[in-house]
Amino acid sequence: MxxxxxxxxxxxxxxxxxxxxxxxxxxxxxxxxxxxxxxxxxxxxxxxxxxxxxxxxxxxxxxxxxxxxxxxxxxxxxxxxxxxxxxxxxxxxxxxxxxxxxxxxxxxxxxxxxxxxxxxxxxxxxxRILPLVVRNLDMSELPVPEQPPAxxxxxxxxxxxxxxxxxxxxxxxxxxxxxxxxxxxxxxxxxxxxxxxxxxxxxxxxxxRRMPARDEVFAAVNRQLAGYRPEVALYFSFAAVSRDFMYQVNMWIETLEQLDLRPVIILREGASFRYLSRTWIPVVCVPRADDLAELELSAVRVVLYPGNAGKNVHMLRVAEAKHVFIGHGDSDKLASSNRVSKVYDEIWVAGRAGRDRYQRVRHAISDSAIVEVGRPQLSPIRLHADHTPGPLPVVLYAPTWEGWSDDDCHTSLIPMGVPLIERLLAENVRIIYKPHPLTGKRSAEAAAADRAIRELLRADNERRGAAEAEAAVAAARPRLREIQARLDELAGRQRGDDAAQLRAARVPDRAGEAEWQELRSEWHRVFWESRGPLHHNVIARQLPSLYDCFNQADMLISDVSSVVADFVASLKPYALTNAHDLPDAEFRAAYTTAGGAYLLDRACTRVPSILSAIRSAHPDPMAPARRTLKDYVLGPDHPTSMERFNAAVNALARKATAEQTQRPSDLAA
Structure with missing residues (x-):
């Protein structure tokens, strides 16, 4: 001690x-x-x-x-x-x-x-600190000196x-x-x-001393934006900037790239800029509110917000656009039905469950402001019927983090994380442990539980023959690094300071999309093959992705979070942690995603019976409930989520344009 x-x-x-x-x-x-x-x-x-x-x-x-x-x-x-x-x-x-x-x-x-x-x-x-940094715009006209030698x-x-x-x-x-x-x-x-x-x-x-002046930089960027004329903006800001938060932007990139209207991404913190995933969409990072006001965004009609942050007010003041809260996942947490969302023109949710969740916040959100658009990001998730089981059942344990305060603390790590892993190990399953990126940021208890779980998995891997597995991992490491380096290159991640990144900014070649997808697929294939079918894995980096972990797993055990709502798309069995041992009926009434879940008690005594859902040859008793829940939480399969999301963007843009053309006549009257 x-x-x-x-x-x-x-x-x-x-x-x-x-x-x-x-x-x-x-x-x-x-x-x-x-x-x-x-x-x-x-x-x-x-x-x-x-x-x-x-x-x-x-x-x-x-x-x-x-x-x-x-x-x-x-x-x-x-x-x-x-x-x-x-x-x-x-x-x-x-x-x-x-x-x-x-x-x-x-x-x-x-x-x-x-x-x-x-x-x-x-x-x-x-x-060399500039008022803004851009990506995917041609800044070659600016005479920016090279960065000094390292x-x-x-x-x-x-x-x-x-x-x-x-x-x-x-x-x-x-x-x-x-x-x-x-x-x-x-x-x-x-x-x-x-x-x-x-x-x-x-x-x-x-x-x-030969760096271009601030006005020159803005003039050059605005000329590029004026030529591109963005119509939809994804706006993101967060106080604690790091790669831990950029998943909230990265999850929307492929959706934005498929829109009919021209998108742009606006970031507010320079530290988050370097963690942006690959995209051909123009990206502008503007830390100061005064500088944001000088950007040429007159054609933008719809602004999408994946997170609630104080700096959102700097964009919300733009009256010419319609402002939409799209969030970064549907869950039963309080943050997914925040009264602050009333400041937006519309709130887009995945399915009927999201609408009902906001309606429970009385006198806050109008029902007409809520639009069901599905979750376009979930297309990589394979269905249960397409899953091939391995020699051991694979359980994905993906707890949420401890939250900003004890009021929104839903993590199971502190009260039951370690006993849960011990029970699972006793049942001879393969565990994929993927903690939330922010685990342990606020709570020392959560950090200690996380370390204890990692040690339990490491020790059990040794018992299963870690030497052979480590040799396979070591053999795969050079190829994984090679692929990662090429992915970073395709993503346009430039080393260096603001000036160096602005100097290197160019309009990208969209032909790199196919190579990007192929390399990501190869990275995941090499990663999982090197780990083998028996050994546990701790996933603490951006790759492998959460959805690829879904595809590896036979079952998910998680807390009340958007991870569960996304996993519902697979129709695979899952269990929700009931850390406070509420009566089952009360727990299911409180949390929508519990409707298709097995419920896991705090002492984890139900682990053997829950695992029977993936071991038994008999029909899974919760399968019908999961099919019903999928439609309720994520919306119908047809039309597709992408079609519904695109239609919602187009409709709101037309509404904003109509109001703009009507406003001058109203003022004249």
Whole structure:
């Protein structure tokens, strides 16, 4: 318990990382001791330990490194401590005064040039920050300078600090051999390389001064938008930007690409831009509200919102367009029937269940504002009748996260996640564990349960023969990396800062769609084949996709969330976690998706009987309920969801256009 508490305080997770932290502390504590004794070789060993362990911790435990910085023990301070202790050692070893003075001057100059370099680097970076970034528009007319070389631009402080190594090594060699020339050679190398770096970044600053002005950038982007004339906009903003949230946009891309009207995607946070999936649709990322108002979007008649966020008001003010909340999944959570949705002109839901859910929020949403459009994203999900079972039943456990507060906490991880996995392992099934991307972000208990489940699956994989499986995974890894690199290239993901991405922006070749689909299919095939039919899998990245996990599974166990509503499209058996042990009738009355579900109690005693649905040769008793529920939750199969969604967009665009043409005559009257 003491070790676990210490790991929590120091922001480390593994015992190995804790040992590294303690080794770093011991190394720094030994530096003044060996400097004052004096002990040259003890000092050399302590210095080497602090250098090496420091670098390892930056890679393995960045949270601990950030904790040190918060305590004013950042990397610069740690390097300064080593330098001061080195000078103290040289003095105690009675180094010549000339060497000591030269060393003090060199180290002082080195730190001064680091400050100068950092100031110029910040100036270059500020000049290269643009008011907007685009993708899939031709920005070749803008004279944007190339990004500075990575050697000068990326992780500059880390590289500059390590330039003190020649001076340190030279002074230590001089102390060991008595040769002053070793010290002077190290001093010269340190000062020479630092000066060269400072001159290099200064040259990059001169280039950065030629960046186009803000008005030039907007003029060029607006010319491209005016030529394209977007009619439908997908608008997305979220406070905690990361790849964890971009699924809310990525799930709609293929749907937007099939619309009759011309789409555009508008993002508000630069951090989310790099996680956008492949698309030929023009994308504009505009962080500031004032800049958003300057975009040429006069032809936009429909704006689609996959999420409720404060920055939505910056787009909602556009009176010429109709504003629609489309969400990012239908579920029985409170967020899927939020009263805030009243600000939109219409709310589009998958099926009748969504309409009824909003009607339960009394005096909030008008029934006429709700439109049933289906879920066009669900076409990749294979039906139960087309599924081929493997040698072991495959259970997908996909719990939701702990929510922003305890009021909307539906996760089963905390109260029953670990016992559930233990029960499933005792039943000899293959488990695919796919936690929500935000699991553990708010709750330490959820994070602990997640780690415990991963450890249980790892241990059981070892029991099943992990060595052979790991060999297959290792053999497949190079091909998966190769495919992923090509997917990133096709997605248009450019490395570099805002200016570099704007400089590289071009109208894409739509012919890449076929290659994109083929590569994604191959990636999934190679991934699952390398994992084999017996071993458990923890899915924590964007690939394999959630829907591909659906296709692998014989059954889903999940919480109240949109994952369940999407899984209903497969008509496969699924179980909902009843973590509060509500009476079955009460639970089914509270949650629509429970209508076709097996209900799993908190103690998980029903696991064997639930698994009989995928093991027994007898008909599945919940199958008729699932077929009825599918129509209720997702709408009819004909016309298709894509046809209904496209028709809804067209109808609302016509309505917006009609109101626009009518408004001038009303004003005249």
């Amino acid at each position: 003491t070790i676990r508490r210490l790991c929590g305080v120091l922001r480390v997770r593994r015992t190995t990382d804790l040992l590294l932290v303690l080794l770093l502390g011991a190394g720094f504590a030994a530096l003044p001791v060996f400097a004052l004794l004096p002990s040259l070789w003890g000092f050399v060993a302590a210095t080497a330990v602090t250098y090496v362990v420091d670098e390892v911790l930056h890679v393995r435990v960045p949270a601990f490194v950030r904790r040190l910085a918060a305590l004013h023990l950042d990397r610069t301070m740690r390097f300064a401590v080593r330098t001061v202790m080195l000078l103290a050692l040289a003095s105690r070893l009675e180094a010549p005064d000339a060497v000591l003075v030269a060393g003090l001057a060199v180290f002082s100059a080195h730190f001064a040039m680091m400050m100068f370099y950092t100031a110029v680097h910040h100036a270059v970076r500020r000049r 050697l000068l631009y990326r992780r500059h402080l880390r590289k500059l600090l390590h330039l003190d190594l020649p001076a340190h090594a030279g002074l230590l060699v001089a102390a060991a051999t008595g040769s002053e020339w070793a010290a002077y050679a190290g001093f010269t190398l340190t000062i020479g390389t630092t000066t060269a770096g400072a001159l290099g970044i200064l040259a990059q600053y001169r280039r950065a």
